[in-house]
Amino acid sequence: MPQFTKLTPNLLVASVERSLAFYVGTLGFARGMTVPDASPFVFASVVRGPVEIFLNDAVGAVHEYPAFAGKPLGCTGTLFIEVEGIDALHDHLNGAVTIVMPIETKFYGMREFAIEDPDGYVITFAERTANG
Numbered sequence: 001m002p003q004f005t006k007l008t009p010n011l012l013v014a015s016v017e018r019s020l021a022f023y024v025g026t027l028g029f030a031r032g033m034t035v036p037d038a039s040p041f042v043f044a045s046v047v048r049g050p051v052e053i054f055l056n057d058a059v060g061a062v063h064e065y066p067a068f069a070g071k072p073l074g075c076t077g078t079l080f081i082e083v084e085g086i087d088a089l090h091d092h093l094n095g096a097v098t099i100v101m102p103i104e105t106k107f108y109g110m111r112e113f114a115i116e117d118p119d120g121y122v123i124t125f126a127e128r129t130a131n132g
Helices: 016-026 058-064 086-093
Strands: 003-013 030-035 043-048 051-057 077-084 098-105 110-116 122-128
Touching: 003 016, 003 058, 016 030, 016 043, 016 051, 051 058, 077 086, 086 098, 086 110, 086 122
Parallel strands: 003 051, 077 122
Antiparallel strands: 003 077, 030 043, 043 051, 098 110, 110 122
């Protein structure tokens, strides 16, 4: 059975800059990676101790996760779980769950796919590639 290695909330937000300012300035997180390197951002991460949160621009995220189209913010997001053995996990789940993003290797060095749970929450499983 594949080994789960990490869980990272991926929150859809109206403004990555505003959310980044809140998490860093108000909650004391450290700023992690941003995409692109300078504003306006479409993605950012924040870290505090072992906790990491992704902040993802809602408009751009709909292209990757069409299931979010038309849903209000605050009710959308993914649980992003890093695993070892992504292809075996995909094969195990295929047919048993609703796959909402097909398995593929992304430009940012991850091989991933996403499923939808019975309540509509999206869970992305990902494994770092040799380039990741």
